[in-house]
Amino acid sequence: MVVDVYTVEGKVKGQIELNETIFNAKINDVLIYELIKAANANLRQGTHDTRERSDVSGGGAKPWRQKGTGRARQGSIRAPQWKGGGVVFGPHPRNYRIELPKGIKQEAYRSLLSLKYKEGAVKVVEDFSVKSGKTKDIASIAKKLNVKKGVLITDSEDTMLKRAIRNIPWFVYNNVKRLSSRDIFYTQTVIITESAAKIINSKYAKGE
Template identity: 35%
Template sequence: MIELNVKDKEGNLSEEIEVSDDLLGLEFHNDLVYRAVKAYRANGRAGTASTKDRTEVKSSNRKPWRQKGTGRARHGSRASPLWNGGGVIFGPKPKDHGMDLPKKMRHKAIRSALSTRYSEGNLVVIEELKFEEPKTKKALSLLEALDLPKDTLIILPQEEESWKVQKSFSNIPAAKCISTSQINAYEILNHEGILLAKKSVEELTELLLDRKLETQGV
């Protein structure tokens, strides 16, 4: 088990909680994380790129000029790819780029990425993530008190009203807020710091390990 420090908004130690080694104590699995990131980015592609071939171009079927006697190259249609405005040869068509990854592999990749940020000392847990009103100044002060960079991923509990927190961090370009249900290895590794509410850790323990979290007061 790992004893994880929980801090208050001033950066002071509030309590300690025990989390499983399987959540924050894994080695970095390069191949697994690569596959998870590749699948995540592929599933984000729209796949709507499309061109018209010569049968789809709106054009007359009339031959531009007679076959012989003009001295010019022979042509049969203005829809030919040789003409400006003609069809495209082997151009892109709408395509589904989606990739499937088994849930156990996806979850292990997330745990591996979280473990990496924890081992670097860039993962911080706070009692609760709530603001009375949306203020960017409060968000910056919180990051400074917790010794976190502006490039931080804030992982919020699912059920709590979090729009004030999201709006507070929205003016910090490098910061991003997601819920525990949206967590993925790509976003974790794409940010230098990770900030979680204590409830977020509980939800991730249940989501990724199907276990309850044990709390120990300090």
């Protein structure tokens, strides 16, 4: 399938072939859900922790004798029912990471990119760079491309482009080698450079 290629001025300069198996595939909502769930889980640090009764200091002595006081029997002031006592079934450090099989991940990305294409959210632009590294320059380009909330996908790591874009809360930068499913899913416009589109055409093709 053929789509228009835009200049940074927002004008059509030519066309490019996009792989139909990637941008016009059958959308699998379950796989997209699994992809986003994995991305969310992998952001979690998992460093949460609580102290159980054996971890809380003090409480070695029995607070009062077993019988004869009229009060309920107690063995330690660090039991869970006491103020300052240990926590029952509280969270402990754990690894939340989810690794999807390569084939599932590829299929999920095909569904996600197809979803965005069918929403009319995919736009291919000519390869460009922002040598100044200034936010105002990339903001001007985004305005000409009619981007109100978007993700820019390039073919390689561009330090100056990354620097220019990082101060814009509604615009994020992605390298095609490390696509963020969250960035693509939650955005309104997916801007792909020509070179990045060619890499996507081969990287996410069926059988790769």
